[in-house]
Amino acid sequence: MMCGLLECEICGIAMKVYLETLGCQMNRLDSELITGQLLGAGYEIVDAIDTADVFLINTCSVREQAENKVYSRLGREAISPRQRIIGVLGCMAQRCGAKLLRRYPCVDIICGPGQLHSLGEMIAQAAAGNKSVACDPDRKDGREAFERNSSIDSLDHDRDTKVGSSAQAYVRVMRGCDKFCTYCIVPFVRGPEISRSPEAICEEVKQLAGAGRSEITLIGQTVNSYRYTAGDMSTRLSDLLERLAVIDGVRRLRFVTSYPTDFGDDILKAMRDLPNVCRYIHCPPQSGSDRVLRAMNRKYTRAEYDNFVDRAYEIMPDVSLVGDFIVGFPGEEESDHQASAELIRRSRFKNSFIFKYSTREGTVGAKTLEDSIPFEVKRQRNNELLAVQAEVSLAHFQSFIGREVELLVEGPSPLSGKPGNVSDDPNCVQMLGRTTGDHITVFQGPESLAGQYVKARVTSTTAFTLFADLVD
Ligand code: SF4
Numbered sequence: 001m002m003c004g005l006l007e008c009e010i011c012g013i014a015m016k017v018y019l020e021t022l023g024c025q026m027n028r029l030d031s032e033l034i035t036g037q038l039l040g041a042g043y044e045i046v047d048a049i050d051t052a053d054v055f056l057i058n059t060c061s062v063r064e065q066a067e068n069k070v071y072s073r074l075g076r077e078a079i080s081p082r083q084r085i086i087g088v089l090g091c092m093a094q095r096c097g098a099k100l101l102r103r104y105p106c107v108d109i110i111c112g113p114g115q116l117h118s119l120g121e122m123i124a125q126a127a128a129g130n131k132s133v134a135c136d137p138d139r140k141d142g143r144e145a146f147e148r149n150s151s152i153d154s155l156d157h158d159r160d161t162k163v164g165s166s167a168q169a170y171v172r173v174m175r176g177c178d179k180f181c182t183y184c185i186v187p188f189v190r191g192p193e194i195s196r197s198p199e200a201i202c203e204e205v206k207q208l209a210g211a212g213r214s215e216i217t218l219i220g221q222t223v224n225s226y227r228y229t230a231g232d233m234s235t236r237l238s239d240l241l242e243r244l245a246v247i248d249g250v251r252r253l254r255f256v257t258s259y260p261t262d263f264g265d266d267i268l269k270a271m272r273d274l275p276n277v278c279r280y281i282h283c284p285p286q287s288g289s290d291r292v293l294r295a296m297n298r299k300y301t302r303a304e305y306d307n308f309v310d311r312a313y314e315i316m317p318d319v320s321l322v323g324d325f326i327v328g329f330p331g332e333e334e335s336d337h338q339a340s341a342e343l344i345r346r347s348r349f350k351n352s353f354i355f356k357y358s359t360r361e362g363t364v365g366a367k368t369l370e371d372s373i374p375f376e377v378k379r380q381r382n383n384e385l386l387a388v389q390a391e392v393s394l395a396h397f398q399s400f401i402g403r404e405v406e407l408l409v410e411g412p413s414p415l416s417g418k419p420g421n422v423s424d425d426p427n428c429v430q431m432l433g434r435t436t437g438d439h440i441t442v443f444q445g446p447e448s449l450a451g452q453y454v455k456a457r458v459t460s461t462t463a464f465t466l467f468a469d470l471v472d
Contacts (some may be wrong), residue, residue, distance in 0.1 A: 014044045015127070018052035022069060023060025025219050025256065026113075026190075027090055029170040031058050034089070034116055036160030041120045054085040054123055056109075059092035061185045064358050067092055074104045085126040087111060087119070091189040095362055098133050112136040113190060114150025114175075136191055143192045146176070153196050156204055161211035167408060167451040169213040173201055173240065174220035179259060181286075182297045182365040183326065183357065186221055193221075195228040198235045202243055209249030212451075215408055216250055222259035224267055224283075238266040245274040251453065252276055252408065252436060258283040261300045263308050268315040278436040279316050283308065284324030284353075288343030289336035292329050295369070302339065309347045320396075320437035323352040325385055328378030330357070330369040337381050341388045350396050350437065351464065352389045356382050390463045397439065397461040404457050404471060405441065407433030411450040413442045441466040 017038055021031040034056070035045055046052050057073060060066040070092055077086055087109030088100055094112035101107055108126035111119055115134035122132045137145035156172055176191040177184075205216055218240075220226060226237040237255065244253055253276050260283055271277045285305050287293050293301065312319050325340055344352060356378040359371045413432035415421045421430045423444045431445045433454065442465060443456050456468035 014042055015053045015123070016044045016046045016051055017054040017056060017123075018046050018049045019056045019058065020049075020073070021058045022066050023058070023062065023091070025170055025217070026172070026221070027058050027060060029172060029219060030090065030113065030116060030155075032164045032170070033155035033159055034058070034119060036163040037117070037120060037155055038123075039163065040160060043120075043123075050082075052084055054087065054126075056087040056089055056119075059088060059090045061091040061095045061189055061360070061362075063355070064360065074100075074107065078104055078106045085109070085123060087122065087126070089113075089116065089119070091185070094135050094189040095185065097135050101131060101133065108132075110135065112150070114146070117151060117154040139188050139191060143194070146191045146194065150191065153200070156196070157200065159204065159207075161207050161213065164213075165451075166212060168215040168217065169208045170217050170219050171201060171204055171208070172196065172220065173218045173223060173237075173255075174226050177221040179222060179299065180297055180364060182295065182369060183329070183360065183363055185360050185362050188362055190221065193225060195220075195226050197228055197230070198240050198243060201240065202247065205244050205250065206247055209247055212249070214249055214453075215252040215254070216244070218244075218253070218255040219257075220255075221257065222262060223255045224258040225262040236264075236266060238264070238270040241267070241270045241274060241277055245276050250276055252278050254278045254280055254438075256282045260285065260298075260305050260308050263312075265311060265315065268312055271319070272316050278438070279319040280322070280436065280438050281312060281319060282322040282324075285340075285343055285347070286324060286326050287329065287332070287336065288339035288341070289332075292332055292336045295331055296326070296329060297364070302343070305343070306346065313348075318437075320350040320439070321347055322438075323347065323349045325352055325354045326357050327354060327381040327385060328357045328373035328375075330365070330372045332357075332373055332381075337384070341385060344385065344388050344392055348392060348396060349389065350439070351393050352385070354382055354385045354389070394461070394463040397463060397466060400439065400458045400466055401461060402458065404455055405435045405439070405466070405468065407435060407441050407443075407454050407456055407468075409433040409445070409449045409452050409454055412447060415442075435466070439466050440464065441468050443468045443470055445470055 059070050086107045089111045090113050093110045108131050109122045110133040112135040114136040118134050125132050136150040174195040176193045177187045178193040180187050224237050228235045290302050359366050410432050413430045416430040428444045433441050455471040458466045458468045460467045
């Protein structure tokens with residue numbers, strides 16, 4: 001291998017690290033924390049792989065497609081003439097472990113999600129020619145083994161608040177999952193559900209808000225199940241929201257992703273009463289049919305999901321609800337599929353993420369369910385749900401026309417400068433911002449507005465984007 005510890009022994013230049021991230025918000029947060037950790041340790045982070053001495057890929061195991069992408073990246077590295085240290089991090093590292101080293105001898109580091117604090121040392125080891133594997137305990141070893149041997153929040157405490165977006169930040173409030181949906185790998189790769197202490201979370205949010213990160217998104221696999229108990233004191237998500245909402249500089253507070261049965265009125269009322277908590281709930285139903293929900297081991301019925309939706313609208317008539325659905329689940333019949341379409345209409349979701357079922361190795365479903373629905377049927381059901389959702393979304397977005405909204409401006413829209421999106425004013429481009437309900441909104445404005453809050457009036461809409469004029 002070409003280099004010594006953090007820098008090349010010959011030229012003394014810091015080692016360059018290229019980090020690629022796949023998957024969910026949890027991975028994006030982990031990558032941000034890794035970046036801070038490596039910068040603090042003297043590594044340089046680069047935007048392109050060509051010049052990198054170290055290639056790290058933070059992986060996702062939730063869908064087959066995400067894993068195939070990693071195999072293809074490693075396959076390309078295996079035949080690359082440029083020798084560099086290669087590290088596989090996150091869920092796939094945890095799921096496959098040392099097997100990946102055997103399949104891809106070019107890989108030097110396998111690091112599970114609870115071991116990322118060791119990464120600097122593992123890179124140094126790789127630079128000295130030693131491969132290393134650091135995975136979390138096996139789920140069968142129990143919760144105590146995780147609490148002892150896997151510190152998923154060890155990077156969160158001293159995070160570099162300058163790494164990442166200037167206005168937004170994710171904050172982990174819990175890890176793992178105890179729900180065991182039959183199609184999902186998460187409980188096996190992220191371990192048991194463990195909540196962080198409210199003190200640690202408040203301290204982290206204070207530091208982020210002090211550094212100008214005014215929109216905080218609390219994340220957890222089932223974030224509304226958050227519960228931290230110390231002695232006879234228990235803190236629920238609603239209590240945590242109350243503590244965080246009063247921190248100076250926190251202008252928007254969100255949380256994702258929620259599980260339907262854990263949505264008590266205490267959380268809905270906290271959202272209604274705390275002005276800086278966004279009225280946005282991502283709470284996946286996955287199916288509208290009781291039969292399919294049972295097969296998925298989702299621990300609620302359709303009636304219970306409907307009850308959650310009714311309570312949410314009763315307490316916050318203007319809340320934005322977002323769903324997830326899996327189509328073509330083993331045994332799903334046309335009537336089950338129609339029940340999902342009806343659920344989208346009844347729940348008036350702002351938008352839904354819709355996925356076609358595929359078997360994931362390592363899940364309960366892989367052992368007990370046959371992937372019985374032909375691909376063509378899955379594709380058709382997927383398209384049908386997308387069409388129903390587009391109708392429902394359009395009605396939802398149209399209700400904003402003429403209204404004034406507050407936007408947190410992210411920057412120029414991806415279509416800015418493209419035909420039809422060129423501003424008449426040479427000082428303006430098409431900018432993109434989001435409302436408190438997470439509606440993507442575009443408007444003409446100067447690029448200098450990025451990271452700021454502005455007021456805009458909605459003039460027109462599609463099913464997924466609001467168009468607005470700046471109010472001042
Ligand atoms: S609730 Fe179900 S789908 Fe969500 S992370 Fe847990 S097991 Fe996976």
